[in-house]
Amino acid sequence: MTVRQFCQWMAPAAKPDHNQQLPEPLLNEGSARALIGRRRAMDIRSTLTDLSDAFNAHDLDRIMALFADDCILEMPRGSAPWGARFEGKASVRQALASRFEGLPDVHYGNGEHFVDASAKTGISKWTLTGTTRDGLQKEVHGCDFYTFRDGKVIRKDSYWKIVE
Incomplete structure (x- = not known):
C-alpha cells in the first residue's frame, strides 16, 4: 500500500496534501538507544535493590530467583587469587x-547501587x-560486582575490607 493509498483509506473524504511536511519521529536512532540504555539501567538498579532486600531478609529463594542457572559466585576468602569460587545455582545457593x-x-546496610547498562554490570x-x-x-x-544476562545475575564477585 502506498502512502497515498493509506491516506485515502484512513480519510477517504479528505484530500491528502502531498506537499505537507511529515512530523519528525519522536525517537531518532540515538535517542532510542539512550532510552533503551536508561531502561536497562533502571532494570539493573531495581534488580540490585531486590537483591539487597532479599539478602537482608535472608530469603534464599528470592535471591536465587534472580540468578541464572550457570551463575558464578566469587567470595573474598579462599585459597585462590579470586577467593572461593562457586559455580552453578546449587553451589551458589549452598555458599x-x-x-x-x-x-x-x-x-x-547503607546500600548504594551503581550501574553500567552498556556493560550489563x-x-x-x-x-x-x-x-x-x-x-x-x-x-x-564491602561491595559486590554483578554481571547480568537476560535480567539474571551470571556473576557475583564480592569484596570487603580486611579488619585487623
Missing part, C-alpha cells in the same frame, strides 16, 4: 546459605554487620 549460618543476623556498595555464632560482632565495608 550463600553458609553465609547466613555463619552470621545469623547478617545485614547489609552493576555494583552494590554496603556495610555488613552481624554477629558470628561465637558472639563476635562484625562490621565491614
Whole structure:
C-alpha cells in the first residue's frame, strides 16, 4: 500500500496534501538507544535493590530467583587469587546459605547501587554487620560486582575490607 493509498483509506473524504511536511519521529536512532540504555539501567538498579532486600531478609529463594542457572559466585576468602569460587545455582545457593549460618543476623546496610547498562554490570556498595555464632560482632565495608544476562545475575564477585 502506498502512502497515498493509506491516506485515502484512513480519510477517504479528505484530500491528502502531498506537499505537507511529515512530523519528525519522536525517537531518532540515538535517542532510542539512550532510552533503551536508561531502561536497562533502571532494570539493573531495581534488580540490585531486590537483591539487597532479599539478602537482608535472608530469603534464599528470592535471591536465587534472580540468578541464572550457570551463575558464578566469587567470595573474598579462599585459597585462590579470586577467593572461593562457586559455580552453578546449587553451589551458589549452598555458599550463600553458609553465609547466613555463619552470621545469623547478617545485614547489609547503607546500600548504594551503581550501574553500567552498556556493560550489563552493576555494583552494590554496603556495610555488613552481624554477629558470628561465637558472639563476635562484625562490621565491614564491602561491595559486590554483578554481571547480568537476560535480567539474571551470571556473576557475583564480592569484596570487603580486611579488619585487623
